Amino acid sequence: MxxxxxxxxxxxxxxxxxxxxDARRSTFTVQAFSTGLLSAFGHSPKIAVRDIQGDVRFVSTxxxxxxxxxxxxxxxxxxxxxxxxxxxxxxxxxRQTHDEVLEVNRFPEIRYxxxxxxxxxTSNQYWAILNGELTLHGETxxxxxxxxxxxxxxxxxxxxxxxxxxxxxGVAVVKVAGGAxxxxxxxxxxxxxA
Numbered sequence: 001m002x003x004x005x006x007x008x009x010x011x012x013x014x015x016x017x018x019x020x021x022d023a024r025r026s027t028f029t030v031q032a033f034s035t036g037l038l039s040a041f042g043h044s045p046k047i048a049v050r051d052i053q054g055d056v057r058f059v060s061t062x063x064x065x066x067x068x069x070x071x072x073x074x075x076x077x078x079x080x081x082x083x084x085x086x087x088x089x090x091x092x093x094x095r096q097t098h099d100e101v102l103e104v105n106r107f108p109e110i111r112y113x114x115x116x117x118x119x120x121x122t123s124n125q126y127w128a129i130l131n132g133e134l135t136l137h138g139e140t141x142x143x144x145x146x147x148x149x150x151x152x153x154x155x156x157x158x159x160x161x162x163x164x165x166x167x168x169x170g171v172a173v174v175k176v177a178g179g180a181x182x183x184x185x186x187x188x189x190x191x192x193x194a
Contacts, residue, residue: 014061019156019191021054021072028052028187030079045085045093051078054112056156056191058119065126065149068117072189074110076102101172102137111135112143124151128158136169147187154193161186 028049054072058065079102081093098104114132121127126149134143147160163184166172 014059014066016057016059016067018055018057018194020194021052021056022190022192023050023052025190026052026188028074028185028189029082031184031186033182033184045081045083047079047093047097048082049074049079051075052189055194056158063122065119065128068114068119068128068130070112070114070117070130070132072112076108076110077104101166107136107138109135112145114145119149121149125149126151134164134169136164137171139169141168156191156193157189158191159188 030047030049032045032047052072052074054070056068056070058068060066077098079094079097081090081097083090085093102110112132112134114130116131118129118131119126128147128149130145130147132143132145133140143162143164145160145162147158149156149158161184163182166183
């Protein structure tokens with residue numbers, strides 16, 4: 001049995017590209033939505049990720065993106081509330097997030113690694129379905145993420161949202177006033193050609 005041909009060698013115009021995440025221009029937020037009694041009071045804090053690193057690699061044939069590989073690393077202790085709330089509430093939510101929910105001293109990194117992606121589209125606008133592995137709170141599970149991707153010269157921008165089931169990762173589900181907190185992650189990642 002012969003190995004599969006390298007995409008770059010089967011398409012003479014193919015080029016292997018690498019883009020590095022630009023943390024200053026990227027945003028990654030976690031929106032907490034409350035259920036039960038808490039939902040009536042509108043307590044839905046938004047938490048921002050302040051340290052995000054990683055890269056995306058792929059083979060571009062000019063008309064399509066193939067062999068996509070993505071790695072994202074988040075330093076968990078850099079997550080913090082960005083809502084306009086009192087300093088006391090901000091400190092308490094951040095403390096709970098770091099110490100009780102994420103346990104950042106034990107699990108300092110959150111990682112997403114993907115080497116299995118389906119990309120459709122043409123020219124510089126694509127739709128990607130990423131079938132990767134999310135490592136959170138010391139556990140790794142498959143996580144599907146969909147993203148719109150735009151290539152504009154030396155800049156790649158990927159945007160989308162996804163939900164993480166905390167219980168899959170052994171993460172404490174915060175319950176306040178009879179209601180649980182559900183999380184939705186939203187990202188707008190900007191990466192520059194390396």
